[in-house]
Amino acid sequence: MACLTDAPIRYNPAMKKSAAPRRSPKKNNRKGKSARQPWFWRLFFRVFFIGVVLLAGWMVYLDAVVTSRFEGRRFEVPSRVYARPLELYDGASVSSGALQRELELSGYRAGDGSAAGTYRRNGGHFEISTRGFLFTDGLEPRRRLSLNIYADRVQDFRVLSGDNSPIVRLEPAQIGGIYPAHKEDRVLVQLEDVPVLFTDTLLAVEDRNFHDHYGIAPLSIARAMLANIQAGRIVQGGSTLTQQLVKNFFLTREQTLLRKGNEALMSLLLELHYEKDDILETYLNEVYLGQAGTRAIHGFGLASQFYFGESIRDIEPHQVALLVGMVKGPSYYNPRRRTEQALSRRNLVIDVMAETGLIGEQEAARARAQPLDVTDRASYSENRYPAYIDLVRRHLARDYKQEDLQSDGLRIFTTLDPAIQYAAEFSVKDMLGRMEGGSDTTLESALVVTSRDSGEVLALVGGRDPQYAGFNRALDARRPIGSLIKPFTYLTALQQPERYNLITPVEDKGFSLVFDDGRRWEPKNYDGEARGLVPLHEALSHSYNFPAVRVGLDVGIDAVKSTLQGFGVTSGISEYPSMLLGSVAMTPVTVAQIYQGLATSGFNTPLRTIRQVTDAEGEALSRYSLKVDQVADPAAVHLVQYVMQETMQEGTGRSAYRTVPRELTLAGKTGTTDDGRDSWFAGFSGDLLAVSWVGRDDNGPTSLTGATGALPVWSRFMSQVPQHGFSPVVPDGVEYHWVNAAEGALTDEHCENARLVPFITGSEPDAEVSCGGNLERRIRGWFEGLFQ
């Protein structure tokens, strides 16, 4: 290539040194010019011809590269993952702190609350100017809102300007993305979406003759070289936008002559084939403008969101100037790290805008007076909720191919609630630290939080370090569930109201089972004691083992298994009697799934992390709607819910109320496996269902039980979230009666041992006992006959 054209090289002062020695052999050749003329010209033409052929071939090759790459220029646009949009209305439960965090997460700036994307907070009073968002079910237009937060509830909600509505959704915060392997991130823009001021400024600064040149501008190059020579270093680049695009698009970053030559040729070819507007639009989307961790920020569409939290359509002149100025060196002029450099560069661009008449002098002065106006931090980081995104990816994998997710710019609307996720992560971290104390044991944990009635997964913690994107215990740690199985055993029994009710006496007494092959199995109570006959509700709320196995064997392991399957267990369930004490292994997410049915009166509600997936333009591709499926008699489930509340008030879960005030009524169940290898707690309030697990990754023993490991994490979490207590509606066919449980008889409300207990209509005891308990002997005789 270098020998093809002498002339330009001679013009290039930079090449002087290398060009000089070459000339001397040529001079030598001239000496024998007349004698060798025919031979010399033959050689010259041959070389020239070969050169032309090679150049032509090279041009054809470059042309193919340029056209194929540019023709099929389909940017790989990562999919964007959004949190659930926050709904604001009178009565919405949200704390001031959570609202502020939510606003920050969505890239709102503290300000006067009147410019879109800003908010003003004064104690519990907020004024928020939303940016508006196009949801698939309709546009949520820009509005200015005013509200107060009192006792963690929204009050005095008003729309100050914009469409009036008693309920408004904020724009959902972006919580992550699904990126192509090269980690380039961009938001595609079309030329017509970009303000004219923006493109004019860009051209004024980077390439004033863009609309007139053919891809390269020899004059600009010469001018730049002159400037560079005078300065003794590179101070000016003579590249056209087309050349910059070619460089980024097709070539490596190395600075060689060959690359420069290719760049020039390819720029000419690109201009030959394509319209200026095509080239400009591609440039707008290609240009590199910063880095967020391993993620590269490309294109002005994303850069505008990344630095200002604003759409490029809405940015002001001083912001235009900053973005255009950053093209020269996105890291040198990084406005978050190098504010001084960025500010002076921006003001230089503002000068250019004023000189070229793009803005008036007054406007320029106003723009110069503005701060940089960038958001404190990027509106999202790619890896803030790795465990949650992991579950989202698995749900997406059912319907979408990985390569489409990485390149089609889909928008994925999830159910993540950032405030709840925050509380969940904090609880795990805080409580595990306390539990370990000074000991050598390294504990791990998982926490799954769902919305009780919709099955939406609101938060997910896969380990004590929430930023760690490795082993996700919430999804992949399959551990025996221990006593978490007991509610299902008793539910199976209570669905036979003619045989079981909550005060049915069950026997807390040891026994051994001998199998056909001669092996024996002897279940134990945790405290090694046996209490004799106890009412069913107490056996469950105190998690006694003997009655659980006895009742399970009585109703049949098959029946218990089928109850579990109805509630959503899909993996194999052992049919050994030890399954009645929870030898069956499940992941925390599966436990959350099966407890959903217990929490919602027998309606299996499939867990969801995704509400909707749309394409880049906002057209719905898939919806994941709420589904309910009745799998158990609501009346029987109501009885189990009663006992799960009792568990919290009197039973194995009661230490929760050291952390949580009593007015928050809760229901739940502890679970522990042998030697404290697994500590479980599953429970719910009126709004939330949460499952926590604590144990060791190596499955080693711990000193924990469900009540001392998983429960403190669970209750610490519950204590932080504003929510309604659990207070189930009494279903059809259930009646409450005052009973004396020990006597198994109806009694008077004012009697000392009276307890108000729900019964499936007709299953309540016939016998009545007054406060004196004089029917005791008769009742005793009745229930001793039951378990022989």
Place this chain on the structure above:
Amino acid sequence: MKPNTLKYAGVVGLMLGMVGCASGPGGGSIYVPAGSSSSRDEAPEPPQTSGSAEEPRVERKSEQPEEPVREPERSAPSYQDEGDALSPAAKSLIQRADTLMAAGDTQAAVAQLERAQRIAPRSAQVYFKLSEAYVALDQLGSAEQFTLKGLSLAGSDVSLQRSGWMLLADIRRARGNVAGANQAEERAGAL
């Protein structure tokens, strides 16, 4: 299908007209975590505990609770006779859904109803409206399930119960489940 759809719409519309004053919207009182006060300027951090009473007791081996340190005030498992009434916000979403349904955009109506369900999850009416939408989408299986869910929250509200059982009877009949339909009708009649 069409006449049936109209019939359900009438039933549910009737119900929605009646509600609103049964109990406080939004399910009454809400638990407010300690330390989150509206007057504080900074984002409230989750409460820190320093008292030893709240330390988890790692040394205990038994899953049964130890004898109580202090006898807690007596509280009994909670229940309520009726589900929650609809808040004005939820009502406005249901009205939007009605408009969308009338315009034939049932899918968008479902989206609005799901928003309503999220903010009023313990209100039978929302589920009956979802059922109505699924009838319009000719997904009668889902419609039946949402009716059952609504019925589980109707509690002692006789008119809600009656509307729910009638809705269920119609859906079951449309699905060819005559026995189930008759049973539901009997339930409605017995109220």
